[in-house]
Amino acid sequence: MSWFPSLLSNDIAIDLGTATTLIAIKGRGIVSREPSVVAVQQDPQGQRRVLAVGKDAKEMIGRTPSGIEAIRPMRDGKIADFEITEAMLRYFVQRAHSTRSLMRPRVIVCVPCRITDVDKKAVRDSAESTGAREVYLIEEPMAAAIGAHLPITEPAGNMIVVIGGGTTEIAVISLAGIVHKESLAVGGDKMDQAIVDHVRRKHNLVIGDRTAEQVKIKIGTCLKSPPPMHMEVKGRDAAAGVPRTVTVGAHEIREALSEPLQQIVRAVRGLLERTPPELSADIVDKGVVLAGGGALLTGIDQMLRDETNLPVLIAEDPVGAVVTGAAMALDDPNLLRHVAVR
Ligand SMILES: Nc1ncnc2c1ncn2[C@@H]1O[C@H](COP(=O)(O)OP(=O)(O)O)[C@@H](O)[C@H]1O
Ligand SMILES: [Mg+2]
Numbered sequence: 001m002s003w004f005p006s007l008l009s010n011d012i013a014i015d016l017g018t019a020t021t022l023i024a025i026k027g028r029g030i031v032s033r034e035p036s037v038v039a040v041q042q043d044p045q046g047q048r049r050v051l052a053v054g055k056d057a058k059e060m061i062g063r064t065p066s067g068i069e070a071i072r073p074m075r076d077g078k079i080a081d082f083e084i085t086e087a088m089l090r091y092f093v094q095r096a097h098s099t100r101s102l103m104r105p106r107v108i109v110c111v112p113c114r115i116t117d118v119d120k121k122a123v124r125d126s127a128e129s130t131g132a133r134e135v136y137l138i139e140e141p142m143a144a145a146i147g148a149h150l151p152i153t154e155p156a157g158n159m160i161v162v163i164g165g166g167t168t169e170i171a172v173i174s175l176a177g178i179v180h181k182e183s184l185a186v187g188g189d190k191m192d193q194a195i196v197d198h199v200r201r202k203h204n205l206v207i208g209d210r211t212a213e214q215v216k217i218k219i220g221t222c223l224k225s226p227p228p229m230h231m232e233v234k235g236r237d238a239a240a241g242v243p244r245t246v247t248v249g250a251h252e253i254r255e256a257l258s259e260p261l262q263q264i265v266r267a268v269r270g271l272l273e274r275t276p277p278e279l280s281a282d283i284v285d286k287g288v289v290l291a292g293g294g295a296l297l298t299g300i301d302q303m304l305r306d307e308t309n310l311p312v313l314i315a316e317d318p319v320g321a322v323v324t325g326a327a328m329a330l331d332d333p334n335l336l337r338h339v340a341v342r
Pocket of ligand 1: 319
């Protein structure tokens with residue numbers, strides 16, 4: 001009877017992120033973790049055909065000939081392209097989900113706090129179109145807090161900061177509800193852009209977003225005295241227009257990142273100022289938990305510690321915490337009733 005559970009328990013959790021889409025399936029854990037990118041080809045009639053989704057599509061960003069486009073349908077924490085979002089969702093779900101299942105799945109989708117009601121409806125419709133029996137939505141910081149194992153159902157304040165690609169979502173959670181939240185359109189993408197701008201200004205070199213992201217991941221840091229790390233960066237000379245290589249250092253990248261990072265710090269501070277004193281006292285004890293890919297930036301925990309004087313911890317799997325938390329909510333009817341978006 002070992003096949004029996006897989007035929008029935010096929011609930012699916014989806015984290016529809018601006019940078020990464022993750023899928024978890026009951027009993028199997030996280031089964032897919034791919035960039036939220038779709039490459040499409042436009043034919044002369046204006047019809048769009050999907051060429052690639054996920055990693056393969058991300059490789060194409062900034063490298064496509066005319067007629068082909070690598071699209072990030074969830075830019076800035078909003079649905080920028082409904083049709084492509086739906087195509088992407090369907091592709092990932094179909095690939096991850098066993099079609100042998102007898103029952104249509106229950107699906108939970110995590111969405112950024114800043115998406116509109118129209119977008120929420122679109123996400124619901126898309127999830128239904130993939131064959132879901134029931135669809136639930138959960139806000140990203142709530143899912144992240146559950147996935148990071150914060151005791152969110154207790155009458156005590158928990159603060160979670162999710163630094164994603166397009167957004168940073170900050171929330172204070174108590175009794176399974178969001179007491180205060182802030183959604184900032186600043187995240188990893190703005191950091192990449194800050195690096196692009198810096199390299200252009202300082203080195204007269206035009207580089208792509210993908211290159212900037214690699215620089216950020218490799219030598220990006222928030223540490224006050226960064227280690228003497230360097231990296232060679234290739235791009236196009238802004239004046240001569242020819243390819244050129246320059247060496248950039250961790251120090252200058254730290255400088256370049258300071259503006260978006262300060263915006264995140266200000267938003268965290270702002271939310272702390274608005275938090276009722278009892279809950280603030282809890283946060284002083286328990287600290288702030290960081291999740292999202294941005295939490296992997298070297299020294300970001302230390303920076304927030306210095307700037308807020310609070311304990312700061314990084315979730316165990318910062319990128320996976322959101323989908324893991326959503327899956328946990330879907331599995332617990334009582335919790336789901338409290339945390340699902342109506
Ligand atoms: N090691 C790292 N250091 C710094 N930033 C990182 C690292 N790994 C991933 N990121 C950044 O995290 C962001 C994506 O985070 P993610 O949680 O997947 O976003 P989203 O939830 O919006 O899809 C990207 O901007 C990516 O460049
Ligand atoms: Mg995410």
